[in-house]
Amino acid sequence: MSDPTERLEDVLIRFHEAVDAVTPGVIDAWISDYPQYADAIRAEALEILKLPYHGGATAAEYQPRDYTAKVQAAVRHATERVEKTEVPDLRAALERQELDVRTFAARLGIARSIVSDIGTGQIVPSTIPGWFKRAGAECLGCAIEWFEAILENSRPRALTAAFKASEPPTTGRARTWDEAIRASGMSEDRKAFWLTGRG
Amino acid sequence: MNASIGASQERLREKWKAIVDENGLPGEDPRQIVAACRQLSSNGDARLCGVLVQHLAARADRIVHAMYGYRQRNDSDDPVAQVVEDMIDDILDLQSADGAGFEKSFKGKLRYRLIDKIRRRNVRQNIEQPVPCDAANQPIEPPDGSSLGPEDHAVIATVLGQLPEKHRLAYQLHEAGFTYSSKTGASIASMLKITPKTAEDWVDRATQRIMQELGRQS
Incomplete structure (x- = not known):
């Protein structure tokens, strides 16, 4: 069953990855799965058929391009970027991808409260398991190491004192991942999944 | 980064260094190479990362040329080079969702990008397909191929x-x-x-x- 929220570009890229030969069965199957993108899928199939006719040379005449200079410059630039980049917190990272906490949590299949607590530093980052980091990084489309840096950088929000309060507000003790999952409102199956990474 | 992640980075580095030393990159799934490159890039292993990206660029160049009908190279209009160079930048940008996308789809993403480049170029140049006609100004048609050499x-x-x-x-x-x-x-x-x-x-x-x-x- 297709995901109705899947973006057109993602669907078309998977179409290109999966399809070598355009046949009626292939088109029918993809349009059946993604009727909302039927026209785009047909158009993309036609573009695949057109591709070989842009050519004129043969494989024997192929001259590979040298990308050495480009690769060296890109690696240098990437290294400088890593050194200079300020790591956002989770909420800012989601905003950059035009996501909100609710949507991010829904895509991962986890309680919104967990994502919210991670974003405000209410869950100890070192207790967050690898399977969540992998899933979160994949959802954000970034490297796992970058996502870990984002989690580490998610701090409690500054709290303001309530009227007539005699003591400044405190954040309370941050919980471990296990504590947060067990206390959440998720079903037992989902809790088991997020506690063990299996299921 | 904690100690266990540091150790796994080292193992990753050793694994791919061994593959490179044994000239084993052509036998590896390009998506796996992209994933390794992005993980190594975040750890500042620029040299090894550069070797992996160089391999991916050469591989992508061959793949996209084959898709494009091995068109004669024209430096002023080379969608193949544009696609490959964009791929290089995206793979090395750890914040790029497109870069992460190459970990899931290599050939498919390249073909999607190539078609997009061609579409945009055609729109810019307002290219219309010429209509070859015969003497009676009628468009032309193809033959049957049951036993063709x-x-x-x-x-x-x-x-x-x-x-x-x-x-x-x-x-x-x-x-x-x-x-x-x-x-x-x-x-x-x-x-x-x-x-x-x-x-x-x-x-x-x-x-x-x-x-x-x-x-x-x-």
């Missing part, structure tokens, strides 16, 4: 390349098993947004044209 297929390919684009597409779809029309599934008519009669007409004309050329060559 290599030379015959070369003739067919040449003829197809000379056809109006939509006629060629109609013929290609017909050869791929699409019917002229269908109430339930994909057809030539639905794919090209034409009537079934027009679809049949275009396929017939393409067939006749190819038969003519094959007749001339024999």
